[in-house]
Amino acid sequence: MVAEQRVPQDRAGEPQGTDSEPLGEEKIYVASQWQLMWWRFRKHKPAMIAVVAIIILYGVAIFAEFFSMVEPEQTNVTRILTSPTRIHFYDPEKGFSLRPFVYGIERDRDPVTLRYSYAEDRAVIYPLRFFVRGFEYKLWGLRRASLQSLHFMGFDVQGGEAYLFGTDRLGRDVYSRIVHSARISLSIGIVGVFLSLILGILLGGMSGYFGGWVDLLIQRVIEFIRSIPTIPLWMALAAAVPQDWPPQRVYFSITILLSLIAWTGLARVVRGRFLSLREEDFVMAARLAGSNELRIILRHMVPSFLSHIIASITLSIPRMILSETSLSFLGLGLRPPVISWGVMLRDAQNVQAVSLSPWLLLPGLIIVITVLAFNFMGDGLRDAADPYAR
Numbered sequence: 492m493v494a495e496q497r498v499p500q501d502r503a504g505e506p507q508g509t510d511s512e513p514l515g516e517e518k519i520y521v522a523s524q525w526q527l528m529w530w531r532f533r534k535h536k537p538a539m540i541a542v543v544a545i546i547i548l549y550g551v552a553i554f555a556e557f558f559s560m561v562e563p564e565q566t567n568v569t570r571i572l573t574s575p576t577r578i579h580f581y582d583p584e585k586g587f588s589l590r591p592f593v594y595g596i597e598r599d600r601d602p603v604t605l606r607y608s609y610a611e612d613r614a615v616i617y618p619l620r621f622f623v624r625g626f627e628y629k630l631w632g633l634r635r636a637s638l639q640s641l642h643f644m645g646f647d648v649q650g651g652e653a654y655l656f657g658t659d660r661l662g663r664d665v666y667s668r669i670v671h672s673a674r675i676s677l678s679i680g681i682v683g684v685f686l687s688l689i690l691g692i693l694l695g696g697m698s699g700y701f702g703g704w705v706d707l708l709i710q711r712v713i714e715f716i717r718s719i720p721t722i723p724l725w726m727a728l729a730a731a732v733p734q735d736w737p738p739q740r741v742y743f744s745i746t747i748l749l750s751l752i753a754w755t756g757l758a759r760v761v762r763g764r765f766l767s768l769r770e771e772d773f774v775m776a777a778r779l780a781g782s783n784e785l786r787i788i789l790r791h792m793v794p795s796f797l798s799h800i801i802a803s804i805t806l807s808i809p810r811m812i813l814s815e816t817s818l819s820f821l822g823l824g825l826r827p828p829v830i831s832w833g834v835m836l837r838d839a840q841n842v843q844a845v846s847l848s849p850w851l852l853l854p855g856l857i858i859v860i861t862v863l864a865f866n867f868m869g870d871g872l873r874d875a876a877d878p879y880a881r
Contacts, residue, residue, distance in 0.1 A: 531875040538871025541864040552673040556628040558643045559667035567662035572848050573609050576653045591619040593653045617651035657850035659838050669854055672830040679746050679815045680808040686750035691757030696788045699765025713755045729823035738829040745824050749814050757803055764796050798876040805869035809862040832858050
């Protein structure tokens with residue numbers, strides 16, 4: 492008796508071919524643009540790692556009070572320029588411990604240089620615990636609740652202290668200040684790019700769609716702005732901000748100033764795309780259907796290269812963060828009591844401070860990690876924006 496040969500079937504009961512390659516090609520042909528982008532993007536390993544890093548950074552920025560160990564403005568004159576605290580899992584007397592702990596801190600003063608030095612007091616042990624109660628805060632300005640004194644890491648016992656990234660010249664915890672400054676530095680990149688995105692799409696779209704004297708005028712303005720050296724232009728605009736303005740107004744003014752400069756690159760990209768798309772059949776069909784010019788631009792032309800715009804945005808955010816950091820480092824951007832990575836780097840302006848307290852440069856390391864993460868993610872999105880490329 493000859494065994495019956497069964498034909499492979501899919502879940503719907505339809506016959507399935509034995510060769511899997513044509514089926515894969517068919518799946519690609521019927522996939523949407525966003526599916527194709529996702530399939531290519533997830534193959535870009537550095538970009539996927541960068542996405543995880545960016546999610547962590549923004550998660551820490553959103554819940555800064557929860558992740559900080561002390562209040563960012565809390566000073567301690569007995570812990571000025573303390574080196575980063577070491578976390579231990581092994582004690583010579585008690586052996587290994589599954590729970591991390593830190594030793595106490597004892598202070599000594601050099602009789603010659605009169606400089607304070609800090610060492611571990613191994614007779615005192617403070618176990619480091621997670622999800623403990625600490626200083627109370629108002630998360631996002633909401634009313635005080637039971638969970639709004641909960642912190643990711645801290646001590647249950649009185650007197651425990653740990654400075655993961657050391658302290659600055661006023662005895663403030665550098666780790667807690669970096670966590671809180673992430674909210675300002677990362678949000679100014681998002682807000683600034685959003686404003687420059689609006690200007691770039693509108694002005695670049697008008698330049699490429701209408702042409703003529705509109706194109707000539709907008710392009711000359713772009714060339715004039717791009718011909719001015721960037722840093723002197725930033726300094727001139729930031730110096731025009733009054734010194735007596737409150738921190739919130741300074742924040743928004745710096746964001747707007749950076750946006751007024753950063754829109755030129757995106758506008759040129761949008762103009763080039765519009766020049767190639769304005770004679771396409773779907774644009775002509777929209778005109779014949781009675782659509783006005785603004786609707787054609789926003790509903791038909793912009794979505795056709797939206798993936799490229801998203802890739803450009805991710806590459807523009809790190810430039811915006813670096814711009815704010817440069818202005819704040821030079822003392823022309825955000826100023827205390829506002830905390831940003833650029834403001835924190837002002838403590839490391841001289842060689843002596845860096846040589847004696849190198850941990851003051853840790854905000855710069857966080858900036859490097861953030862910029863690299865956005866660049867890797869932007870490279871992945873840029874490659875995924877052309878989903879039919881092999």
